[in-house]
Amino acid sequence: MDHTLREFIRALRNAGIRVSVSESIDAINAVKLIGYAGKEDLKNSLSASLAKTIREKEEFDACFDRFFSFDSFSDPDMTATCDRTYDSRSRLSSMLLSGDRAGLISSMIQSARQMNIAGIQFQTQKSMYVMRVLNAMGMDGVDRDIRLLLEEGTPAAQWEAAELAEARKYLIENVRDFVEKYYELFSLSATDQVIENYLRNSRLTNMEERYLHRMQQIIQRMVKRLNDLHSRKKKASRRGVLDFKKTLRKNIAYQGMLFETMWKTKKIERPDIIAICDISRSVSRIVRFLLLFLYGMNEEIARIRTFVFCSSMTEVTHLFEEYPVDQALARIQNGAGLDIMMGRTDYGRSFLDFRDKGMGSVTKKTTVLILGDARNNFYDPRTEILKTISERCKRLIWLNPESRSFWGTGDSEMPRYAPFCSLVRECNTINHLEAVVASLLRIH
Amino acid sequence: MQAVKDHKFSSIENIQKEFKNAGYICNRRIATTVYLAYHLGKPVLVEGPAGVGKTELAKTTAVFTGVPLIRLQCYEGLDESKALYEWKYGKQLLYTQLLKDKLDRIILKEERLSESIDRLHRYDDIFFSPHFLEPRPLLKALQQEKGAVLLIDEVDKSDDEFEAFLLEILSDFQVSIPEIGTIECRTRPLVFLTSNNTRELSEALKRRCLHLYIPFPDATLEKEIIRIRVPGVSDKLQKQLVHFIQQVRNMEIKKVPSIGETIDWARVLLLLHSESLNPDLVRDTLHVILKYEEDIRIVQERIHPLTESAVRTSGG
Numbered sequence: 001m002d003h004t005l006r007e008f009i010r011a012l013r014n015a016g017i018r019v020s021v022s023e024s025i026d027a028i029n030a031v032k033l034i035g036y037a038g039k040e041d042l043k044n045s046l047s048a049s050l051a052k053t054i055r056e057k058e059e060f061d062a063c064f065d066r067f068f069s070f071d072s073f074s075d076p077d078m079t080a081t082c083d084r085t086y087d088s089r090s091r092l093s094s095m096l097l098s099g100d101r102a103g104l105i106s107s108m109i110q111s112a113r114q115m116n117i118a119g120i121q122f123q124t125q126k127s128m129y130v131m132r133v134l135n136a137m138g139m140d141g142v143d144r145d146i147r148l149l150l151e152e153g154t155p156a157a158q159w160e161a162a163e164l165a166e167a168r169k170y171l172i173e174n175v176r177d178f179v180e181k182y183y184e185l186f187s188l189s190a191t192d193q194v195i196e197n198y199l200r201n202s203r204l205t206n207m208e209e210r211y212l213h214r215m216q217q218i219i220q221r222m223v224k225r226l227n228d229l230h231s232r233k234k235k236a237s238r239r240g241v242l243d244f245k246k247t248l249r250k251n252i253a254y255q256g257m258l259f260e261t262m263w264k265t266k267k268i269e270r271p272d273i274i275a276i277c278d279i280s281r282s283v284s285r286i287v288r289f290l291l292l293f294l295y296g297m298n299e300e301i302a303r304i305r306t307f308v309f310c311s312s313m314t315e316v317t318h319l320f321e322e323y324p325v326d327q328a329l330a331r332i333q334n335g336a337g338l339d340i341m342m343g344r345t346d347y348g349r350s351f352l353d354f355r356d357k358g359m360g361s362v363t364k365k366t367t368v369l370i371l372g373d374a375r376n377n378f379y380d381p382r383t384e385i386l387k388t389i390s391e392r393c394k395r396l397i398w399l400n401p402e403s404r405s406f407w408g409t410g411d412s413e414m415p416r417y418a419p420f421c422s423l424v425r426e427c428n429t430i431n432h433l434e435a436v437v438a439s440l441l442r443i444h
Numbered sequence: 445m446q447a448v449k450d451h452k453f454s455s456i457e458n459i460q461k462e463f464k465n466a467g468y469i470c471n472r473r474i475a476t477t478v479y480l481a482y483h484l485g486k487p488v489l490v491e492g493p494a495g496v497g498k499t500e501l502a503k504t505t506a507v508f509t510g511v512p513l514i515r516l517q518c519y520e521g522l523d524e525s526k527a528l529y530e531w532k533y534g535k536q537l538l539y540t541q542l543l544k545d546k547l548d549r550i551i552l553k554e555e556r557l558s559e560s561i562d563r564l565h566r567y568d569d570i571f572f573s574p575h576f577l578e579p580r581p582l583l584k585a586l587q588q589e590k591g592a593v594l595l596i597d598e599v600d601k602s603d604d605e606f607e608a609f610l611l612e613i614l615s616d617f618q619v620s621i622p623e624i625g626t627i628e629c630r631t632r633p634l635v636f637l638t639s640n641n642t643r644e645l646s647e648a649l650k651r652r653c654l655h656l657y658i659p660f661p662d663a664t665l666e667k668e669i670i671r672i673r674v675p676g677v678s679d680k681l682q683k684q685l686v687h688f689i690q691q692v693r694n695m696e697i698k699k700v701p702s703i704g705e706t707i708d709w710a711r712v713l714l715l716l717h718s719e720s721l722n723p724d725l726v727r728d729t730l731h732v733i734l735k736y737e738e739d740i741r742i743v744q745e746r747i748h749p750l751t752e753s754a755v756r757t758s759g760g
Contacts, residue, residue: 033479033480034476044477048480053655057657
């Protein structure tokens with residue numbers, strides 16, 4: 001397989017484009033057909049065989065431009081002094097002195113390949129690779145030449161030595177750029193994996209802002225997986241086996257002749273969810289991710305109503321109907337335009353509001369999901385309302401972003417609320433969220 | 445035949461030229477993909493917003509290659525019996541009735557039951573032979589002697605199961621019918637799948653296809669399309685209406701006008717003998733390019749600046 005293409009495919013994979021073996025074979029065949037001559041055609045045909053979604057096409061374009069722009073040495077300011085020959089010098093020195101850019105490029109690429117530059121993974125390896133590439137190109141020869149010229153001492157030799165030293169600097173610069181570009185292309189994947197693992201398990205509350213976008217991607221992937229999983233289950237539950245007892249009963253009317261067949265069916269449970277979320281500062285970020293999850297699963301969930309509260313409570317379901325999820329979340333996040341007081345968190349008052357606004361829709365089929373840290377600022381906890389909710393609904397799940405050991409300390413009312421919940425969970429990483437959502441969807 | 449075809453697909457430029465002759469203006473990217481699809485024998489998955497000429501691409505390819513276009517429209521619930529083949533049950537029943545005497549005679553010769561059954565077994569293949577097979581689009585495409593262009597339209601509307609079922613055909617160009625065996629294609633059809641991206645297609649399907657994304661055309665290309673499809677529209681009007689449409693596409697409306705609608709609009713304006721756009725004319729004909737009451741209202745509010753800017757581009 002073509003070395004350039006192989007490296008390009010690696011670079012694509014690092015950029016997050018999934019390239020299978022069969023696709024790489026297609027790419028090779030396409031290149032055989034098209035050739036490397038026309039850059040535009042090459043790009044189009046590789047794009048057709050390797051990048052298969054709109055997002056991937058964008059990534060592909062960026063990656064292609066970066067990858068195939070390499071083979072250039074920046075314009076040297078050294079002037080090629082043409083008639084002179086540099087037979088006595090090392091090969092690299094003579095190339096530098098005669099300004100043979102093509103030769104330098106090919107030598108650089110060759111050395112880089114020998115040094116397996118595509119294996120570069122970390123920032124810290126950069127200078128090491130620069131050194132290795134330079135050595136493989138024959139840097140020691142250049143150094144020796146400079147030393148010899150200086151020892152020679154004639155003005156001509158002095159001048160040449162200075163020129164060579166200048167060229168040497170220029171060479172180092174170019175190799176450094178070259179390695180830098182390779183680093184950009186190839187380093188991502190190792191760190192990508194590491195980051196994803198780290199993100200999945202790190203606490204959402206102290207997540208850095210710059211990872212948020214990444215998180216969204218991870219969640220989307222998880223949502224897709226959950227959706228796939230449960231749509232399959234849904235289909236399986238549609239199929240049934242013959243329900244013999246039912247068939248017999250049904251056909252008594254026909255004197256026991258089995259005319260009509262009855263099939264066993266599983267009940268599909270599409271949960272009806274009421275989410276009650278604390279959007280005070282300490283919890284708001286997790287709310288964001290939980291809602292991202294829930295609204296992503298809307299195919300599997302019959303109905304979601306969302307309430308948010310801080311000092312008081314209001315319903316925000318309509319926001320999700322009017323705006324795309326991202327925008328709705330942004331609106332909730334800053335609390336602007338919501339009919340809500342953003343003072344100190346008051347669970348008691350909020351539950352009171354819920355009793356007036358939302359209790360009517362809590363039925364035996366509803367799952368009530370409360371997300372909050374239960375830090376009530378020493379207000380009245382109004383546990384009796386929670387008790388009513390728990391009696392009316394099918395399941396009451398409380399998700400608390402704090403670690404279990406902190407529950408009940410200070411103004412945390414968790415121990416008082418917990419007895420009324422059918423499930424109490426610590427929930428502060430994406431993995432926790434996934435587990436919760438998956439348990440909501442389980443078929444009983 | 446093959447030589448003629450090979451000649452037509454000999455280079456990317458050639459394809460682009462021939463497409464233009466057939467009335468389909470395409471950029472180099474599209475031509476490159478068709479070129480690859482032909483030479484690598486791979487299906488092409490075409491994605492893009494509605495009305496950018498995805499289906500048209502397949503139709504034009506069929507015209508240009510001179511082979512029949514076989515079209516399979518996908519929808520929810522589409523299954524094998526509608527896409528691949530079905531037994532002609534009626535014919536089978538009719539024939540068994542007609543041949544009843546014959547069958548009786550065959551069976552009568554034997555004394556014992558098991559022998560009659562053995563005897564019958566020798567004939568049962570008759571009723572499950574190609575004579576009783578009703579080929580549906582996919583099978584038909586495989587059976588074409590001279591090849592075909594197979595268009596699997598809106599594959600995103602079909603179910604996951606159907607997508608999985610397509611895999612065998614798309615990678616090996618063969619189907620297995622349990623009663624008969626595996627049917628291989630005579631000449632590889634050129635396959636186009638189109639998708640409007642209403643759902644994400646499976647990785648496996650994408651892996652087997654070349655992927656082509658057709659966005660809305662830029663102004664130059666769209667003008668070219670109008671010039672070819674609606675000859676007679678003046679140069680000035682062409683510029684104006686394309687500019688107008690391109691502006692509308694950037695607005696936040698429910699359904700942006702497609703190329704088809706641009707062409708329709710050009711035809712309407714031609715019928716009305718208009719030489720240049722003006723707000724009244726645009727207001728009267730807006731329903732040609734916009735199909736929602738709400739959209740029409742949004743555009744109407746801004747009709748003056750839009751028209752002015754369009755008129756300005758043509759230098760009039």
